[in-house]
Amino acid sequence: MIRPDFYLRSSIGGRENNEDACLAKSRFKRHLFIVADGLGGHKDGQIASRTAVNSIADFLWKNKRSEVTEAIEIANEAVKAAQETHNSRMKTTVAVAYYNGDQAFLAHVGDTRIYAFSNGKISFRTVDHSASQLAVFSGEITEDQIRGHEDRNLLIRTVGAADTVKADVTVASVSQFDALLLCTDGFWEYVFENEMEETLARSKSAKAWVNAMTEIHSSRAPSDCDNSTALAVIFR
Numbered sequence: 001m002i003r004p005d006f007y008l009r010s011s012i013g014g015r016e017n018n019e020d021a022c023l024a025k026s027r028f029k030r031h032l033f034i035v036a037d038g039l040g041g042h043k044d045g046q047i048a049s050r051t052a053v054n055s056i057a058d059f060l061w062k063n064k065r066s067e068v069t070e071a072i073e074i075a076n077e078a079v080k081a082a083q084e085t086h087n088s089r090m091k092t093t094v095a096v097a098y099y100n101g102d103q104a105f106l107a108h109v110g111d112t113r114i115y116a117f118s119n120g121k122i123s124f125r126t127v128d129h130s131a132s133q134l135a136v137f138s139g140e141i142t143e144d145q146i147r148g149h150e151d152r153n154l155l156i157r158t159v160g161a162a163d164t165v166k167a168d169v170t171v172a173s174v175s176q177f178d179a180l181l182l183c184t185d186g187f188w189e190y191v192f193e194n195e196m197e198e199t200l201a202r203s204k205s206a207k208a209w210v211n212a213m214t215e216i217h218s219s220r221a222p223s224d225c226d227n228s229t230a231l232a233v234i235f236r
Helices: 043-063 068-086 132-136 194-200 206-220
Strands: 004-011 020-028 029-038 096-098 105-108 115-118 122-127 166-175 179-183 228-234
Touching: 004 020, 004 029, 004 105, 004 206, 020 115, 020 228, 029 043, 029 228, 043 068, 043 132, 068 105, 096 115, 096 179, 096 206, 105 115, 115 194, 122 194, 194 206, 206 228
Parallel strands: none
Antiparallel strands: 004 228, 020 029, 029 096, 096 105, 105 166, 115 122, 115 179, 179 228
16 A cells, blocks of 8 residues: 655745645545645635635545546636636636545646656656647747746636636556655746756655755745745655
8 A cells, every 4th residue: 555755835935925725635545635826816816726626625535536527627617606706817727636546646727737756757747738838839949948938827728717627637556656746836937857856866755855845946936936835745
């Protein structure tokens, strides 16, 4: 049986509100990790992200089902309802890693990323739903140039943007990855992939790993940086 050692850290950065939300739950063979990055400002973003996280967790945990796509669709409906309540255009990204029995489900909408590691190296990363990612596909920029690209914050898919939402879902065996990192763009913008691997290699716990990456983030991010959230999982 895999046993996850997990740790999460969320920082307000240089903003007035923290519009990120996250959750980690683990019991027996079920493990659920969620990170979301709200959009909308004036506290509406944090309502959107928390609404999505709670909706997904309630559906998956209470029903013990593996329909991650349905859970994100329900979250989309919940955020749309919150828009009506608050007269807001709030939206959110979301990244979900759900381990249920012998299968792992990695899903996302937007540019909150999931990095999955095998033998200490990144073997999988979610693909951003952003204009800058499209620029990579068209050959205009390289993958490394997404960071700092002028259209990096222009998202083409979010929870709450339309009546329906399509999440990208990858299904794997529970033993395929030995570590996960779910993080918002405010985090991965300043912590590079080789640094994620290097800090993982020298960390004996998920907390130590997050703290090591946070030191890098703090040394590189400007004082007015965006909110940043990282949820690290190491499987034993």
